[in-house]
Amino acid sequence: MKDYYIYYNNNFVRQGNATLSVLSASTQFGLNVFEGIRIYKEDSFYVFRLEDHLKRLNNSLHQIGFNTEIISKNEFLNILRELIILNNIKTDFSIRFTYLINEIDSWSSNKQPVFFIAPLIKERNSSDTYKTMALTKTKRISSSAMDPKVKCGANYINGRYALLEARSKGAELPLLKNKDGFISESSGACVFLVKKGEFLTPSLDCDILESITRDTVIKILLENKFKTKEKLISEEELNESDEIFLCGSAAEITPIKLMNETDFKIGNLTKFIFKEYQLAVTDKSYKDFSWTTKLDV
Ligand code: PMP
Numbered sequence: 621m622k623d624y625y626i627y628y629n630n631n632f633v634r635q636g637n638a639t640l641s642v643l644s645a646s647t648q649f650g651l652n653v654f655e656g657i658r659i660y661k662e663d664s665f666y667v668f669r670l671e672d673h674l675k676r677l678n679n680s681l682h683q684i685g686f687n688t689e690i691i692s693k694n695e696f697l698n699i700l701r702e703l704i705i706l707n708n709i710k711t712d713f714s715i716r717f718t719y720l721i722n723e724i725d726s727w728s729s730n731k732q733p734v735f736f737i738a739p740l741i742k743e744r745n746s747s748d749t750y751k752t753m754a755l756t757k758t759k760r761i762s763s764s765a766m767d768p769k770v771k772c773g774a775n776y777i778n779g780r781y782a783l784l785e786a787r788s789k790g791a792e793l794p795l796l797k798n799k800d801g802f803i804s805e806s807s808g809a810c811v812f813l814v815k816k817g818e819f820l821t822p823s824l825d826c827d828i829l830e831s832i833t834r835d836t837v838i839k840i841l842l843e844n845k846f847k848t849k850e851k852l853i854s855e856e857e858l859n860e861s862d863e864i865f866l867c868g869s870a871a872e873i874t875p876i877k878l879m880n881e882t883d884f885k886i887g888n889l890t891k892f893i894f895k896e897y898q899l900a901v902t903d904k905s906y907k908d909f910s911w912t913t914k915l916d917v
Contacts, residue, residue: 622741623635623636624703624707624738624739625703625706625707626638626703626736626737626738626739627699627702627703627736627737627738628734628735628736628738629722629734629735629736630734632702632703632706635738638736640720640722641722641723641724643724644720644721644722644723644724644725645720645721645723645724645725645726645727645729645731646720646721646722646773648726648727649726649727649774650772650773650774650776650777651684651720651721651727651729651772651773651774652718652719652720652721652772652773653677653680653681653684653686653718653719653770653771653772653773654677654680654716654717654718654719654771654772654773655673655674655676655677655716655717655718655771656714656715656716656717656869656870657669657670657673657714657715657717657869658712658713658714658742658869658870658901659700659712659713659714659715659915660712660744660901660902660912661710661711661712661713662902664914664915664916664917665704665914665915665916665917666901666902666904666912666913666914666915667697667700667912667913667915668869668901668911668912669832669836669911669912670693670696670697670913671693671913672832672835673717673832673869674690674693674696676771676830676832677690677717677719677771678690679769679770680770680771680772681719681733683767683769683770684770684772685730686719686721686733687730687732687733688719688732688733691735693913696717696737697913697915699737700715700737700915701915701917703715703737703739704739704915704917705917707739709739709741711741711743712741712742712743712744713739713740713741713742714739714740714742714869714870715737715738715739715740716736716737716738716740717735717736717737718735718736718738718773719733719734719735720733720734720735720736721733721734722734742870744872744898745871745872745873745874745894747886747891747894747895748886749875750874750875750876750877750884750886751792751793751866751874751875751876751877752790752791752792752793752876752877752878752879753786753791753792753793753794753795753806753864753866753876753877753878753879754785754786754789754790754791754793754794754795754878754879755794755795755797755855755858755878756782756785756786756789756794756795756796756797757785758778758781758782758785758794758796759796759797759798759799759804760778760782760796760797760798760799760804760805760826760827760828761775761778761827762798762799762827763825763827766778768804768805768827768828768829769828769829769830771829776807776808778796778807779794779796779806779807779808780807782794782796782807783807789879790879791879793806793807793809793866793876794806794807795811795858797855798826798827799827800852801854801855802822802826802852802853802854803822803826803853803854803855803857803858804822804826804827804828805822805826805827805828805829805831806866806871808868808870808871809831809833809866809867809868809870809871809874810822810828810829810831810833810834810866810867810868811864811865811866811867811876812834812837812848812864812865812866812867812893813853813857813858813861813863813864814861814862814863814864814865814887814889814890815857815860815861815862816862817889818846818847818849819841819846819847819848819849819889820848820849820850820851820853820857820861821834821837821838821848821849821850821853822850822851822852822853823850823851823852824850826852826853831867831868832869833867833868833869833871833872833897834867836867836897836900836911837867837873837893837897838850839907839909840893840896840897840900840907841893843907844892844896858878859878859880862887863875863886863887863889863890864876864877864878864890865890865893865894867897872894872897872898872901873890873893873894873897875887875890875894
């Protein structure tokens with residue numbers, strides 16, 4: 621990966637020079653909270669659903685017990701503008717915005733966290749590629765034990781176990797059930813099913829992250845006269861569905877083929893939402909939602 625400038629601990633530094641101790645609370649225990657945010661390049665740069673990402677990060681900060689307030693939207697945009705200039709970025713990209721404890725300490729640390737904002741070059745998904753997915757025995761972490769609504773690094777180890785299992789079954793991605801046996805989410809994205817022209821997605825009480833893209837998809841569908849059923853979804857319903865897709869800031873809309881499926885082709889309603897989503901992330905006035913923040917550099 622290119623050695624981009626990042627903003628770390630109040631300075632612009634090359635990523636390779638941004639260091640922390642191997643004994644820091646964050647390296648040892650995954651004690652960090654973060655967001656991945658996409659920035660799309662059209663006539664200008666457009667940050668997608670920035671306020672919602674900042675709000676979720678602020679919630680994560682409080683829930684993990686980090687003793688700090690999140691930076692303001694304006695401070696964030698100023699740092700972003702500088703990163704675009706320093707790195708001479710001309711294309712779509714995404715950023716990782718992470719708060720961590722860079723001091724030598726334990727998981728019980730109540731030291732002051734620092735943050736970094738780092739660009740990652742990431743192209744838009746293409747419409748004709750799909751991923752294979754397997755349902756795993758590995759269950760999604762439960763909100764009563766380790767809340768999946770907190771976007772914390774350590775939560776991703778649950779996704780890692782599921783991913784290893786999915787790969788051992790020959791699939792690219794896992795789909796996890798929750799502790800009650802209902803469909804939950806993938807390791808880094810939420811899931812939608814299409815059945816007889818209807819859209820279904822696991823409800824928010826199914827141990828999922830409150831995905832910003834999931835919300836975007838539901839709103840886009842509603843604007844287009846499709847109501848989404850948010851509900852408990854069984855394995856049978858998954859297997860009986862006509863189309864499946866994942867959604868997430870990184871995944872955007874990713875068409876899915878289940879491992880046991882024969883005669884697969886990307887479905888028409890998946891193609892429809894894929895196209896609408898690409899419009900929504902770049903069109904400043906998409907259905908009057910004000911989802912994009914324009915950033916002139
Ligand atoms: N679930 C998990 C576990 C994730 O990591 C992500 C990616 N942030 C999502 C769902 C999708 O969330 P969002 O649409 O907010 O990116």
